[in-house]
Amino acid sequence: MASEAPAGAVQENPAVAQLTMVQAINQALDQALASDDRVLVFGEDVGVMGGVFRATDGLRDRHGAHRVYDTPLAESGIMGYGVGLALAGMRPVAEIQFAGFLYPALDQVLSHVGRYRHRTRGRFTVPLVVRAAYGGGVHTPEQHADSPEAILAQAPGVKVVVPAGPERAKGLLLAAIDDPDPVFFLEAIKLYRSSREPVPAEPYRHAIGKARVVREGDALTLVCYGGMVEVCLKAADVAARDGVSLEVVDVETLVPFDEETVLGSVRKTGRAVVVHEAARTGGFGGEIAARIAEHAFYDLLAPVARVAGWDAPYPPFTSVEHHYRPDAARVLAAVRQALLS
Amino acid sequence: MASEAPAGAVQENPAVAQLTMVQAINQALDQALASDDRVLVFGEDVGVMGGVFRATDGLRDRHGAHRVYDTPLAESGIMGYGVGLALAGMRPVAEIQFAGFLYPALDQVLSHVGRYRHRTRGRFTVPLVVRAAYGGGVHTPEQHADSPEAILAQAPGVKVVVPAGPERAKGLLLAAIDDPDPVFFLEAIKLYRSSREPVPAEPYRHAIGKARVVREGDALTLVCYGGMVEVCLKAADVAARDGVSLEVVDVETLVPFDEETVLGSVRKTGRAVVVHEAARTGGFGGEIAARIAEHAFYDLLAPVARVAGWDAPYPPFTSVEHHYRPDAARVLAAVRQALLS
Amino acid sequence: MDDTVRYVSESGERLSELPFGVDELVSAYRAMRRARHFDDRAVTLQRQGRLGVYPLFRGQEAAQVGAALALSEGDWLVPTYRETAAAITHGMPLSTALLYWRAHPAGWSFPEDLRILPFYVPIATQLPHAVGLAHASALRREGAVVLAFVGDGGTSEGDAHEALNFAAVFMAPVVFVVQNNGWAISVPTERQMRNTRIVDRAVGYGMPGVRVDGNDLVAMLQVMREAVDRARTGGGPTLVEAMTYRLAPHTTSDDPGRYRDGAQTEERERSEPVSRLRALLTSQGAWSEEAEQELLEELKAEFDEAVAQADAAPEPTPGSIVEHVYASMGPDQSRAWEALGGE
Amino acid sequence: MDDTVRYVSESGERLSELPFGVDELVSAYRAMRRARHFDDRAVTLQRQGRLGVYPLFRGQEAAQVGAALALSEGDWLVPTYRETAAAITHGMPLSTALLYWRAHPAGWSFPEDLRILPFYVPIATQLPHAVGLAHASALRREGAVVLAFVGDGGTSEGDAHEALNFAAVFMAPVVFVVQNNGWAISVPTERQMRNTRIVDRAVGYGMPGVRVDGNDLVAMLQVMREAVDRARTGGGPTLVEAMTYRLAPHTTSDDPGRYRDGAQTEERERSEPVSRLRALLTSQGAWSEEAEQELLEELKAEFDEAVAQADAAPEPTPGSIVEHVYASMGPDQSRAWEALGGE
Numbered sequence A, B: 001m002a003s004e005a006p007a008g009a010v011q012e013n014p015a016v017a018q019l020t021m022v023q024a025i026n027q028a029l030d031q032a033l034a035s036d037d038r039v040l041v042f043g044e045d046v047g048v049m050g051g052v053f054r055a056t057d058g059l060r061d062r063h064g065a066h067r068v069y070d071t072p073l074a075e076s077g078i079m080g081y082g083v084g085l086a087l088a089g090m091r092p093v094a095e096i097q098f099a100g101f102l103y104p105a106l107d108q109v110l111s112h113v114g115r116y117r118h119r120t121r122g123r124f125t126v127p128l129v130v131r132a133a134y135g136g137g138v139h140t141p142e143q144h145a146d147s148p149e150a151i152l153a154q155a156p157g158v159k160v161v162v163p164a165g166p167e168r169a170k171g172l173l174l175a176a177i178d179d180p181d182p183v184f185f186l187e188a189i190k191l192y193r194s195s196r197e198p199v200p201a202e203p204y205r206h207a208i209g210k211a212r213v214v215r216e217g218d219a220l221t222l223v224c225y226g227g228m229v230e231v232c233l234k235a236a237d238v239a240a241r242d243g244v245s246l247e248v249v250d251v252e253t254l255v256p257f258d259e260e261t262v263l264g265s266v267r268k269t270g271r272a273v274v275v276h277e278a279a280r281t282g283g284f285g286g287e288i289a290a291r292i293a294e295h296a297f298y299d300l301l302a303p304v305a306r307v308a309g310w311d312a313p314y315p316p317f318t319s320v321e322h323h324y325r326p327d328a329a330r331v332l333a334a335v336r337q338a339l340l341s
Numbered sequence C, D: 001m002d003d004t005v006r007y008v009s010e011s012g013e014r015l016s017e018l019p020f021g022v023d024e025l026v027s028a029y030r031a032m033r034r035a036r037h038f039d040d041r042a043v044t045l046q047r048q049g050r051l052g053v054y055p056l057f058r059g060q061e062a063a064q065v066g067a068a069l070a071l072s073e074g075d076w077l078v079p080t081y082r083e084t085a086a087a088i089t090h091g092m093p094l095s096t097a098l099l100y101w102r103a104h105p106a107g108w109s110f111p112e113d114l115r116i117l118p119f120y121v122p123i124a125t126q127l128p129h130a131v132g133l134a135h136a137s138a139l140r141r142e143g144a145v146v147l148a149f150v151g152d153g154g155t156s157e158g159d160a161h162e163a164l165n166f167a168a169v170f171m172a173p174v175v176f177v178v179q180n181n182g183w184a185i186s187v188p189t190e191r192q193m194r195n196t197r198i199v200d201r202a203v204g205y206g207m208p209g210v211r212v213d214g215n216d217l218v219a220m221l222q223v224m225r226e227a228v229d230r231a232r233t234g235g236g237p238t239l240v241e242a243m244t245y246r247l248a249p250h251t252t253s254d255d256p257g258r259y260r261d262g263a264q265t266e267e268r269e270r271s272e273p274v275s276r277l278r279a280l281l282t283s284q285g286a287w288s289e290e291a292e293q294e295l296l297e298e299l300k301a302e303f304d305e306a307v308a309q310a311d312a313a314p315e316p317t318p319g320s321i322v323e324h325v326y327a328s329m330g331p332d333q334s335r336a337w338e339a340l341g342g343e
């Protein structure tokens, strides 16, 4: 891992570089730190070590130990401390190592992060960004593969962003840091190093709150986000070989939800399959499916299906783990079913 | 409040007594303590004081300070301690004063309560019951009116039960205490003392995992639970005066979800409105609506609508609070809309 | 071991040389008396249905006012629901405090220049915020100190521990004041913890700890000045355990008869802080019955004026429910806002 | 102040009268050596892709084995991921341990009579469980004691605080062993807390605290026996801080070169516990090179056998993913089970 190019390759400044998602994130953090004094980056092992995924690699050396630093091992403390920094006018960017370790911090999230602006009628605000690695597919140890986005999404006042690749991740993270509201930024572990993509070297921002049609098609819409986008694109590739044209919508921002783009696509295709890796019951797919079924009712030619993790904890058992996380085959099975209707 | 009849009026033993929901709960706890040594009741202020809502009133005197006792003020501690008792073979019944104070305990819930059986392949189990007062409508202070059922419902391995009145509460709580799996038992604050109902004095159990048709009708199904059941019944009364016959289904157990009963009703009426007081986005209503829309697709005559809390924190502001929680008028507006389709 | 810092006896006698001049004590007394007056009147308003659930602070005036008076203007106050006395001492307008406890939005949007966070309900969750605020002040070399309150019961929460540890590790300029008032609703300190000397936790965190008679305004102010000074000059956090007593019910909704003996509370009334300081000042010739009456007239007028201001606050619209969820309304809030009648 | 309990010097010299006979020390040595052998072989298996991510315990054998040996059969062990040495000492079959770290379900369903909770990943969350277990034992007058482990980093979590307080308030028969191994992944204890004497927290909770040289098996066993005894006889919980050092990477996935100096680790190798006890025993004539070789042969055979057993465990079916979610499958699990091919 030490052999990877220093991610914040700003000094060389090629207009565009091929970066992995973790490098793109590193670059966004680097640029945010460079351009705004108020930005602070902290969490467990983010300082000297540069993060368990190396997302903060080199940042402490470049920006100083007072801007990029380790905290004690206490997620509620990290979250609450971050709220305090934000209340003081800083632009804190906290890292929670794995999304499952957001759980000890949920009191701070649910009681304060999403509520502060509302309860103080805008007098106090919490422009906090919380990054966390989520999801499975890479044989992490037990409880390192959770996808808790539905918990965050049911908390009014927070925004939830789930980038699907390097280029999007950089632009969305920079936008999140600028955002006047708290943003949870969930990074699919599976995508951290799985591929590279051209990423502009300059800082740029992608709008939060917009879904994207990432592949056009007319037979059915696959609605997905984060680590499931590549799975859906793969499914669409396979389907295309059979002459079936699938549209893929990357929701990207779960909250605020961009109903317009999703409904626009489903109204066109008449069919939808919603895909995520969190367990199905209570997952955010229910919200998406409910919205589609309510507002595109008269355009639907088939029931809205969901492909999701099974209703069980993410299995800690290596040899069956891959049966839990949706793959192209499972997506295609649901597509076939929907196309029969 | 001291003037209320001692809830566990077992000594008098009338076959049936008119009880409030909090009295029925008190009676269930009393009977569980009396019949099973392994039952322990604990939480903040449940001992000497008998609970902030008096649900444990008198129990310490009757069953001893080693069976009914106060804990320190620490919800994660309460939850984790309860897990330990359960692992040791006890039947712990923890009280969390308000559902919003479950938040500090969510790490224990999400990492352990729902996961222990699965990760140890049944070797260790957590037959823990957690009672918490939820919801609004009675001008409680800030952050005392949350409805976090969707967070619990997305955690595989836990059961979530929300009783709609005294008679159901008693039977469900006794069933929950017997249940080999962890059960979260959410008690609508609004229902604690709002009315009385005949409650059999003997212990009895209601099955967990079954929804109930609480009023038959043919024009549309109202799907609801907990504090919203009386609201929906009221809406149905009003509609009946206009000759519109609404069916009301009390989901009662959110997880495991009784799809059969809900779908059976909707297939018959062809229309559904889902009602809860948690904020709409990410609420459990999305799950319910998605299931209806998927599995009753061909029977639906209108889109499945949701009536829920607005997408904001429960407002701490007394004079507008009643606009947040769904009432019969809002339910009826959604019904009217659905009947137009 | 009684290491409790105390300057004035329960009956108001000077136990040792006072660290402040009498003028300072007179103004501290006025602030305490003002708080007591607020509390009494607030309870009356609550009984009239003109406030919501109100958490009384009777008996804790010295702990709160003494702590708040140690702050300078740019310093931050981080209160629990209990700290209305501290808040009005640190500059919160009485009308704001009234509107807050009326659960009226006009009381929740504090004036821009007021360095007070809103009252906190979820126990102990304010403490990490205080550390973040304080660390931000240090990182920017602002010199602002943060005063954070917590109750004896609140020290049992994980957040209290995490915050104390963060504060020590970051050497944040924050002073933690635990008001050990003997009770967490119905649970006495002896069942909340095995060692009821909360100050004994300080050493574990590596910060100074001080136990002080929280009903002795002089001791409280003196201890707090030292702690605030230490924080301001880079000496890091302090844990102050202020020994006091909750003379009133937990809130206006509570019935303490269910869990404690009225006689015990009576007994504790004898060491209550307001009359203690008054006795001291009177014995020193610095206060009189006339001065007291005059002050009460002032306080009454001030409070009446605050009530009038509070009453004049316009009622919120239903649509306000979905305002301020985000900096700008998302589509879901906009739809809700329209459904709620807009405006 | 050095109040660290120690009986044997770093180089294996006896510093004071030993509290145990030499036979006992020989069997303790055998248990430590067995643990070391397991660790070494596990790393090899991991490199061969035959274990998943594996958290090494090299350097912490005395702390873990010493603690576990102080338990009786009916006592409970509550481990973090780090405590494989303690677990196999308290009776976990090696094949179970291997299957556990192979992330194979057969290793997660512990034998019914094994009083060990599964290894814990979410830091410090095991501690309240230990208190509940212990309190249940006390309520039923079972006499079982609970030994709960946590790391230096883990003490920063709120759950650690809440659990210690609960244990003290309920006088639960639990012994908390903090293995202060200097690191929480990349964060050294000095940045984890300001006062690195974790034992200093004990007084705050009102429980005895002991700091012990966790690399001295003799000291560890002695301190733990006292603590376990106290717990068993109604004396309540104890906080033991075992000073040790993580000689290995955090796990097999970690690269300590990113955050610590190899030379420092080398230096620490000199005080590692296994050779220390061996030196003592050898100097006392109770151990020899031949005994060592013989033991290693035994351990090798035992481990090989365990690997064979582990390899024989049948692969789980996909359907097993939705088994054991509830005591009996809910309708959602049943549907999933069918979709997964049932069986």
Ligand SMILES: Cc1ncc(C[n+]2csc(CCOP(=O)(O)OP(=O)(O)O)c2C)c(N)n1
Binding pocket: B044, B073, B075, B097, B101, B104, C082, C121, C122, C123, C150, C151, C152, C153, C154, C155, C181, C183, C184, C185, C246, C250
């Ligand atoms: C997280 C959480 N749990 C429980 C409560 C309910 N509650 C409100 S005040 C209180 C007792 C607090 O006692 P203490 O910290 O000593 O403060 P005091 O009321 O004495 O000022 C409790 C349990 C709460 N507000 N928040």
Ligand SMILES: Cc1ncc(C[n+]2csc(CCOP(=O)(O)OP(=O)(O)O)c2C)c(N)n1
Binding pocket: A044, A073, A075, A097, A101, A104, D082, D121, D122, D123, D150, D151, D152, D153, D154, D155, D181, D183, D184, D185, D246, D250
């Ligand atoms: C709640 C939680 N946060 C973060 C992690 C990631 N993590 C795993 S081990 C570890 C360090 C633990 O250090 P310590 O408690 O000292 O134990 P040691 O590894 O030294 O045995 C961290 C941060 C986790 N597993 N759980």
Ligand SMILES: [Mg+2]
Binding pocket: C151, C152, C153, C179, C180, C181, C182, C183, C184, C185
């Ligand atoms: Mg108190």
Ligand SMILES: [Mg+2]
Binding pocket: D151, D152, D153, D179, D180, D181, D182, D183, D184, D185
């Ligand atoms: Mg460690």
